[in-house]
Amino acid sequence: MKNFTSAKDVTDLAGLVQLARDIKADPFKFRDAGKEKTMVLLFFNPSLRTRLSTEKAALNLGMQVISMNADQGWTLEFEEGAIMNAGSAEHVKEAAAVVSQYADIIGIRTFPGLKDREKDYSEQVIEAFKKYASAPIISLESATRHPLQSLADVLTIEEFKKKDRPKVVVSWAPHVRALPQAVPNSFVEWMKIANVDLVVTNPEGYELADEFMDGVQLEYDQQKAFAGADFIYAKNWSSYREYGQILSQDETWRITQDKMVNWANNAYFMHCLPVRRNVVVEDAVLDGPNSIVIKQANNRTWAAQAVVKRVLEGL
Numbered sequence: 001m002k003n004f005t006s007a008k009d010v011t012d013l014a015g016l017v018q019l020a021r022d023i024k025a026d027p028f029k030f031r032d033a034g035k036e037k038t039m040v041l042l043f044f045n046p047s048l049r050t051r052l053s054t055e056k057a058a059l060n061l062g063m064q065v066i067s068m069n070a071d072q073g074w075t076l077e078f079e080e081g082a083i084m085n086a087g088s089a090e091h092v093k094e095a096a097a098v099v100s101q102y103a104d105i106i107g108i109r110t111f112p113g114l115k116d117r118e119k120d121y122s123e124q125v126i127e128a129f130k131k132y133a134s135a136p137i138i139s140l141e142s143a144t145r146h147p148l149q150s151l152a153d154v155l156t157i158e159e160f161k162k163k164d165r166p167k168v169v170v171s172w173a174p175h176v177r178a179l180p181q182a183v184p185n186s187f188v189e190w191m192k193i194a195n196v197d198l199v200v201t202n203p204e205g206y207e208l209a210d211e212f213m214d215g216v217q218l219e220y221d222q223q224k225a226f227a228g229a230d231f232i233y234a235k236n237w238s239s240y241r242e243y244g245q246i247l248s249q250d251e252t253w254r255i256t257q258d259k260m261v262n263w264a265n266n267a268y269f270m271h272c273l274p275v276r277r278n279v280v281v282e283d284a285v286l287d288g289p290n291s292i293v294i295k296q297a298n299n300r301t302w303a304a305q306a307v308v309k310r311v312l313e314g315l
Ligand SMILES: CCC[C@H](NC(C)=O)C(=O)O
Pocket: 111, 141, 179, 180, 181, 182, 183, 272, 273, 274
């Protein structure tokens, strides 16, 4: 595996999930796979889970790890031919090449600006690093996708499913801020290559981009969507159509215990975290026996370790 920025970089999902399960069972199984190799993690946006789990994964493989908060006033220029007489101090051409001198693998977190849809959906930052870095790139959540989260989500569903082809519902839920579409985009993209029956439910106006929703069942009625669900995956996202906008904060879309029991037949509850309690989902669900969000977060390490192992094999 050269880069890991979307489901398109995965040729054998079942094999990758099995590798993650094998690593989970024996975390130091490949303790020397990354010996004398360095992972550099660039965070243009904050992180708890992705930073800690990816660092842990790399360390478990014997790598050295350097994490950098790249959002502390170090602004990069991405435009070709730019006359750099404004705020940007460095062009991505140099930055990517220089980081590649220190790193065998580069992880990058770069959220969308949620202002310019074409720019965000062109994945300007992560594509520039893929172009100008000589080291492989692993996405730590980019403008439109979060593949490490999605692989952990696939692993979690595989561990908890009670039938071969479970029904998985990803449901929009209200939030107080405008959030990226990256997590739901990525989840949908990975569920399409997993063995699940997927339904997306959201209010009108919050439809995800066609490139993700093509062939996917969309249900505007949350109760209908929840019927017979085995997994409810809640997440907020801002509008793609009216890009970056909060069209509604309709509290009737909050995930409640009543819905989980009476609509979804006691489905498992999933969320990538961080989650706004009693905004996105009520306490009773998160504190209840069917919430698997902490186990889901634990799987971030094993998912990342499987990916890094695969990328190391390609060095
Ligand atoms: C894992 C979630 C990361 C990010 N969260 C925020 C607050 O932007 C998001 O919603 O995509």
